[in-house]
Amino acid sequence: MANEWITELRVLIDDGRLLTSPADCYSYSFDGSFGSYLPEAVVQAQSTEEVSNVLKLANQRNIPVYPRGQGTSMSGGPLPVKGGIVLDVSQWNERLDIYPEDMVAVVSPGVITSDIHEKANEHELMYPPDPSSSHVSTIAGNLAENSGGPRGLKYGVTKDYVIGLEVVTPEGNIIRTGGRTIKNVTGYDLTKLIIGSEGMLGVITEATLKLIPKPASVRTLMVTFDTLVEAGGAISELLTSNIFPSKMELMDQASLQAVEQYSAAGLPTDVEALILIELDGHPLALEEEIQQTVTLCRQLGARDISVPEKPEEAKKLWEARKQVSPAIVQWKPTKVAEDITVPRSKIPDMCERLIDIRKRYQLHLVVFGHAGDGNLHPNIICDKRDHEEMQRVEQAVEEIFQSAVQLGGTLSGEHGIGTMKSPFMEMELGQTGIDMMKRIKQAWDPKDILNPGKMFPEPGQKLVLRDD
Numbered sequence: 001m002a003n004e005w006i007t008e009l010r011v012l013i014d015d016g017r018l019l020t021s022p023a024d025c026y027s028y029s030f031d032g033s034f035g036s037y038l039p040e041a042v043v044q045a046q047s048t049e050e051v052s053n054v055l056k057l058a059n060q061r062n063i064p065v066y067p068r069g070q071g072t073s074m075s076g077g078p079l080p081v082k083g084g085i086v087l088d089v090s091q092w093n094e095r096l097d098i099y100p101e102d103m104v105a106v107v108s109p110g111v112i113t114s115d116i117h118e119k120a121n122e123h124e125l126m127y128p129p130d131p132s133s134s135h136v137s138t139i140a141g142n143l144a145e146n147s148g149g150p151r152g153l154k155y156g157v158t159k160d161y162v163i164g165l166e167v168v169t170p171e172g173n174i175i176r177t178g179g180r181t182i183k184n185v186t187g188y189d190l191t192k193l194i195i196g197s198e199g200m201l202g203v204i205t206e207a208t209l210k211l212i213p214k215p216a217s218v219r220t221l222m223v224t225f226d227t228l229v230e231a232g233g234a235i236s237e238l239l240t241s242n243i244f245p246s247k248m249e250l251m252d253q254a255s256l257q258a259v260e261q262y263s264a265a266g267l268p269t270d271v272e273a274l275i276l277i278e279l280d281g282h283p284l285a286l287e288e289e290i291q292q293t294v295t296l297c298r299q300l301g302a303r304d305i306s307v308p309e310k311p312e313e314a315k316k317l318w319e320a321r322k323q324v325s326p327a328i329v330q331w332k333p334t335k336v337a338e339d340i341t342v343p344r345s346k347i348p349d350m351c352e353r354l355i356d357i358r359k360r361y362q363l364h365l366v367v368f369g370h371a372g373d374g375n376l377h378p379n380i381i382c383d384k385r386d387h388e389e390m391q392r393v394e395q396a397v398e399e400i401f402q403s404a405v406q407l408g409g410t411l412s413g414e415h416g417i418g419t420m421k422s423p424f425m426e427m428e429l430g431q432t433g434i435d436m437m438k439r440i441k442q443a444w445d446p447k448d449i450l451n452p453g454k455m456f457p458e459p460g461q462k463l464v465l466r467d468d
């Protein structure tokens with residue numbers, strides 16, 4: 001009985017950090033995606049021992065446990081779809097230690113990612129992964145989703161900067177993976193297995209992150225194009241021209257208009273596409289690379305190119321890019337955010353297909369994203385109370401996924417599968433591919449306690465976005 005296990009939880013967790021009333025649990029029903037599911041209890045964990053005890057109890061009583069950071073997931077990752085306990089680590093942020101001599105950071109799970117950026121910066125070091133949500137999302141959420149961001153183009157994603165973890169297994173045992181060394185091939189790489197496992201294989205309670213020297217200099221270019229396909233083509237060309245930008249972000253006309261209406265940043269709104277480019281490195285080398293990039297962009301049909309001289313001007317442009325996601329929901333209340341990724345050479349083809357899908361389904365489809373690494377964010381702005389519109393959205397989403405996979409791409413570059421993309425897993429992996437993943441899950445979590453109802457499709461499951 002529910003009451004019985006909640007009584008047992010009270011013995012394990014301090015009163016103020018165990019929430020059980022529907023009103024207190026309500027805000028844990030949502031994340032940054034779709035749907036709402038009320039948990040029976042929320043534990044605001046603050047130690048490895050507490051997490052271990054909760055998981056041991058959950059195993060004895062067969063109660064689902066849903067790890068959660070700040071709930072900014074775009075794929076339904078922390079949603080308690082089968083009730084049970086939400087295990088919130090967002091209050092657990094006591095440790096953020098930088099060890100400059102080893103060039104590592106050791107962090108508690110609830111540390112906010114941008115706090116790691118700031119602390120590393122104080123030591124002239126850099127933690128490169130920079131999801132656009134870095135000012136709110138936790139490192140645990142980033143690790144579980146293997147988050148990326150604009151800098152992924154040159155520096156890679158979260159998994160490339162994690163060298164050690166402390167993890168509580170679904171059965172409540174505590175393990176350490178990797179360590180503080182840059183090289184480590186002792187046994188299977190469990191660190192990499194846990195990163196991106198979406199909270200289904202273990203609860204991360206501490207991480208050791210690799211840091212790198214901060215680049216000596218950084219410059220930004222803003223380049224506009226008359227058409228989205230031209231911009232896509234320019235991105236592909238630039239990437240094969242021996243210039244290696246640290247960021248290359250795309251915004252289509254709808255994104256530009258939304259940002260300007262939301263909080264004016266002086267972006268042009270009369271062009272179909274804008275690319276923000278960041279180059280970093282030695283200042284002398286950068287001057288030459290900027291000249292090369294400007295020349296190449298002109299040859300590729302750019303309408304306007306500007307290179308801000310002052311860091312504050314460049315910062316303003318990057319802040320405007322971060323505003324796209326919140327800005328686009330001013331038009332309609334529902335946002336279906338996708339993050340398909342295609343090989344870089346296929347960016348123009350994917351742009352063409354998105355334009356076609358937008359026209360055929362008559363939807364408000366906005367395109368922006370970390371286009372330099374092929375990761376586009378087609379976002380459909382709609383109203384979930386409008387059944388007819390949502391039916392068109394469901395069909396459009398399916399076509400977006402089909403197009404990405406046909407072009408040699410993937411369903412998700414960084415947001416994860418969660419509840420939102422599980423119906424499409426077979427399209428990319430095939431049944432045997434899914435079965436091999438299920439076997440790993442079964443070995444780690446025989447009772448399916450940790451984050452059940454995610455990633456693997458139920459038989460015949462389809463994407464349903466209509467509110468019934």
Ligand SMILES: Cc1cc2nc3c(=O)[nH]c(=O)nc-3n(C[C@H](O)[C@H](O)[C@H](O)COP(=O)(O)OP(=O)(O)OC[C@H]3O[C@@H](n4cnc5c(N)ncnc54)[C@H](O)[C@@H]3O)c2cc1C
Nearest residue numbers: 069070071072073077132138141142144147148199204414
């Ligand atoms: C405006 C906006 C912009 C975004 N931009 C980006 C972007 O540029 N790049 C990107 O990759 N993502 C982006 N995201 C998505 C989201 O921010 C990331 O997925 C982020 O990593 C989630 O962190 P969180 O703390 O909110 O975790 P949550 O959303 O709470 O959880 C995410 C997943 O992590 C699991 N989890 C949480 N804590 C633990 C733990 N201790 N152990 C094991 N599993 C755990 C959860 O079960 C869930 O599956 C964006 C989201 C928003 C709203």
